[in-house]
Amino acid sequence: MDENITAVKDAPVAEPKSHPVTININGQQHQLLVQPWVTLLDALREKLDLTGTKKGCDHGQCGACTVLVNGKRINSCLTLAVMQNGKEITTIEGIANGEMHPMQQAFIKYDAFQCGYCTPGQICSAIGMLQEGHATNREEVKELMSGNICRCGAYSNIVEAIMDVKEGGQYE
Amino acid sequence: MQQKYIGQPVSRVDGEAKVTGSAKYAAEFNVPKLRYGYVVNSTIAKGKIIKINLERAMAVQGVIKIYTHENRPSTAWLSFNYADMDAPPGKPFVPMHNNKIVYNGQPIAMIVAETFEQARYAASLVTVEYDKEEHESDLHAHLTEARLPKKGLATLLKPGPPKPKGEAEKIYEASPVKAAGTFVHGIEHHNPMEMFASTVVYEGEKKLTIFDKTQGTINCQLYVANVFGLPFKNVRVISHYVGGAFGSGLRPQYQLFLAVMASLDLKKSVRLSMNRHQMFTFGHRPATVQKTKFGANDVGKIQAINHESIGETSQFEDYTEIVVNWANMLYPSPNTKLQYKLKPLDVASPMDMRAPGGATGLHAVEVTIDELAYQAKMDPVDFRLLNYTDMDQTTEKPYSSKELKECFKQAADKFGWKNRNPEPRSMRRNHKLIGWGIATGIWEAMQLPTRAEAVLTADGKLTVSSATSDFGTGTYTVMAQIAADCMGMDLADVSFKLGDSDMPFAPISGGSFTAASTGTAVQAACLGLRKKLLKKAQKMVAAFTEAEFDDIDFTDSGLHLKNNSGPPLSYREIVAATKEKTLKSKNMGWPNAMKQRKFTRATHSAVFVEVEVDEDFGIVKVTRMVTAVAAGKILNPKTARSQILGGMVWGISKALREESVMDHRFGKFMNDSLAEYHLPVNADINDLEVIFVEEDDKIVNDLGIKGLGEIGLVAVPPAIANAVFHATGKRVNDLPITMDKVMDYASPLV
Ligand code: FES
Ligand code: FES
Numbered sequence: 001m002d003e004n005i006t007a008v009k010d011a012p013v014a015e016p017k018s019h020p021v022t023i024n025i026n027g028q029q030h031q032l033l034v035q036p037w038v039t040l041l042d043a044l045r046e047k048l049d050l051t052g053t054k055k056g057c058d059h060g061q062c063g064a065c066t067v068l069v070n071g072k073r074i075n076s077c078l079t080l081a082v083m084q085n086g087k088e089i090t091t092i093e094g095i096a097n098g099e100m101h102p103m104q105q106a107f108i109k110y111d112a113f114q115c116g117y118c119t120p121g122q123i124c125s126a127i128g129m130l131q132e133g134h135a136t137n138r139e140e141v142k143e144l145m146s147g148n149i150c151r152c153g154a155y156s157n158i159v160e161a162i163m164d165v166k167e168g169g170q171y172e
Numbered sequence: 173m174q175q176k177y178i179g180q181p182v183s184r185v186d187g188e189a190k191v192t193g194s195a196k197y198a199a200e201f202n203v204p205k206l207r208y209g210y211v212v213n214s215t216i217a218k219g220k221i222i223k224i225n226l227e228r229a230m231a232v233q234g235v236i237k238i239y240t241h242e243n244r245p246s247t248a249w250l251s252f253n254y255a256d257m258d259a260p261p262g263k264p265f266v267p268m269h270n271n272k273i274v275y276n277g278q279p280i281a282m283i284v285a286e287t288f289e290q291a292r293y294a295a296s297l298v299t300v301e302y303d304k305e306e307h308e309s310d311l312h313a314h315l316t317e318a319r320l321p322k323k324g325l326a327t328l329l330k331p332g333p334p335k336p337k338g339e340a341e342k343i344y345e346a347s348p349v350k351a352a353g354t355f356v357h358g359i360e361h362h363n364p365m366e367m368f369a370s371t372v373v374y375e376g377e378k379k380l381t382i383f384d385k386t387q388g389t390i391n392c393q394l395y396v397a398n399v400f401g402l403p404f405k406n407v408r409v410i411s412h413y414v415g416g417a418f419g420s421g422l423r424p425q426y427q428l429f430l431a432v433m434a435s436l437d438l439k440k441s442v443r444l445s446m447n448r449h450q451m452f453t454f455g456h457r458p459a460t461v462q463k464t465k466f467g468a469n470d471v472g473k474i475q476a477i478n479h480e481s482i483g484e485t486s487q488f489e490d491y492t493e494i495v496v497n498w499a500n501m502l503y504p505s506p507n508t509k510l511q512y513k514l515k516p517l518d519v520a521s522p523m524d525m526r527a528p529g530g531a532t533g534l535h536a537v538e539v540t541i542d543e544l545a546y547q548a549k550m551d552p553v554d555f556r557l558l559n560y561t562d563m564d565q566t567t568e569k570p571y572s573s574k575e576l577k578e579c580f581k582q583a584a585d586k587f588g589w590k591n592r593n594p595e596p597r598s599m600r601r602n603h604k605l606i607g608w609g610i611a612t613g614i615w616e617a618m619q620l621p622t623r624a625e626a627v628l629t630a631d632g633k634l635t636v637s638s639a640t641s642d643f644g645t646g647t648y649t650v651m652a653q654i655a656a657d658c659m660g661m662d663l664a665d666v667s668f669k670l671g672d673s674d675m676p677f678a679p680i681s682g683g684s685f686t687a688a689s690t691g692t693a694v695q696a697a698c699l700g701l702r703k704k705l706l707k708k709a710q711k712m713v714a715a716f717t718e719a720e721f722d723d724i725d726f727t728d729s730g731l732h733l734k735n736n737s738g739p740p741l742s743y744r745e746i747v748a749a750t751k752e753k754t755l756k757s758k759n760m761g762w763p764n765a766m767k768q769r770k771f772t773r774a775t776h777s778a779v780f781v782e783v784e785v786d787e788d789f790g791i792v793k794v795t796r797m798v799t800a801v802a803a804g805k806i807l808n809p810k811t812a813r814s815q816i817l818g819g820m821v822w823g824i825s826k827a828l829r830e831e832s833v834m835d836h837r838f839g840k841f842m843n844d845s846l847a848e849y850h851l852p853v854n855a856d857i858n859d860l861e862v863i864f865v866e867e868d869d870k871i872v873n874d875l876g877i878k879g880l881g882e883i884g885l886v887a888v889p890p891a892i893a894n895a896v897f898h899a900t901g902k903r904v905n906d907l908p909i910t911m912d913k914v915m916d917y918a919s920p921l922v
Contacts, residue, residue: 013231051200052193061846092193108187114644116190117415146853153821155857
């Protein structure tokens, strides 16, 4: 306790300086002034009102915050907004292109969710995973989707949905 | 009523909102000038706060105010004002009430700042000096001090065990076939993916709109109004989407209290979200220790059931659940002794968590039954069929319907049970031991009074609403299906709205009673609307003037005379002819108590599981599982199947993975994060199959709905435990069945 109090005594209280960044989000250029302590996840949810990306742990443990950065899936809670200068980011809001993405349609068709809270992360993760091209079968899909927790337990339907899209030839 | 949609695998009507990210959850309503809260939690389990050092935190740029017990605005004086619909007997916890610490993790301060980051940072700069007292947090160290639970309002829905019958202890001792066990369950936390959050929008003097994560908007509305002395109509609680709850949203959580307090005090809109660690700082499934002693005669008929349970509760509320009542509901026995006790500890009050009590008690019951079958040298399915009953032996009332036998038959066939070698350790696949196990599940089919309103507009659209919830259960979808069929309309013209305290009354949503309760209300509202439509029609068209209600078919969005004595009249035309251009009916859906009271109403399940056990490492893997469920009418096989699959995943989790482990030196959970609180991930879930055996049950309610939220879970942990026994020849009765416990047992050489 005492060490804690001493440590706190010297802690700075002034806010960290903001930095300008330019990020392309869902095809739109955004010029932002962000402080270095703002995660990409919080910037999306709190500053840009892109609340489709979910916060399930804020510690990289659940995958709910998965977005695509330059086409690769990452946990947006584990990266800072200031690090995204010049990047292209796709969130769940940008997955549909006029009509829903086949992965979104498959999720509805196979009822691959219940509460829907892990769903944007699952969908972004599934699209990112198929683009990586490492999953050749159901077992590998399950393994490579294991960074996305679904407390409702929709796993088997999620795999059905992904296999359907995969076998639809979109990613061969 | 023609059932065009009821019973069909309709895709979720809220599906598009969920897959596109447009569904908004409690922390996602961004209003102008929102302030952010962040909570500081206690780090001791019992004692007093001597001093909270706030200077450094206060100095952080952007911090507006810090609330503690010393400066927080006063709220209601009397304890009952804090009691919500799910409050157990006792005194509800009041955040920052005084300097007393009653459990580790209790909220003790809240920062409010301009941004989330400022609030979070400032919270890290708060230091606290305590006067620590000795705490008790280990149930196992205090078992002998357990006592009977106090009674209260909540006891109505959760009756205590029935009185003893015969001489269960003596008959057990004298039985030629016996099985006994001690079953240990640790604490579990609900951990829905969405963390608790409230966005409180300050609408002016004493007026709030609150976006809250809850399983009952009206429950939270009443709570906020009572605690803060606000007029009910000035408090609106909205919860359109809930990111999972599993019971955790049955009571208002502390973030609601604190966010409202700050909002009223600052006259500003405030958002307060919990973080994942804080998701371990309120209710949980209680730790329990159960003992069973079952005896059967020499042909395998059960003649004695002894089942006792001791659960933990907090020092301020007596949380109870139904743990020991199940065995005698499933199996006849002339001698029973069922006991249920509590031991208060310095912990947060436990809370209902998916299948509360049932998931705990049935593990002990069904493992003991399995052992009894082994002792009687009978197949576990045959043993259960020999002891089958269509009568609830605890109340001596018949079941309103019970297709459990058919569940066993269909699931056994699908699983291939007849190929089982009954001998433990007899089946292998490469280096793995294979085990096949079964268990029976039961859960009550309850129904509570609920209101709904049906509104027809001149564009021919129907909107039905009720203040109930959908936290992934499919309420939006199945209620729209019911309404469409009741009105003879196209599903595309029907929408169901929920999750708003301004809507007609609904109780908290849980215990598998939502579909039956809200479904009955929707049906009542649609019936009311049909009657109004006829009344209007009678004034409009001569052919309808003489017609009675029963002479009309309500189909194709219109009134049709059954005898074809005139052309049909569409809903559109009727509504267009009204002054208001709408037609409404608000009705209460009452449980039919007269019909129901002569019966016990319950859902049943039969679960068949295959496990692989790695002999060297003790790792248990559930390779496949078949669940057959008898739960009345299945409104939507697609969403229903998902709900059962979810229950099966929860069962795997409870049997093999999850437990909140406490360091009793501090009375604090050690694994309070999703990295260390183990939940199943995709790779852990293999082949799961669901079978529905439909029941036509007009006693439960008109539509025959029984509910599905819990029945998918309850029998899974014992079925897995029984499969592990079949694989290894040893019983692990201490959940979760982790590798360390199996290692001791897997090899007979150890
Ligand atoms: S919120 Fe980012 S991984 Fe959980
Ligand atoms: S759908 Fe609820 S957590 Fe996955």
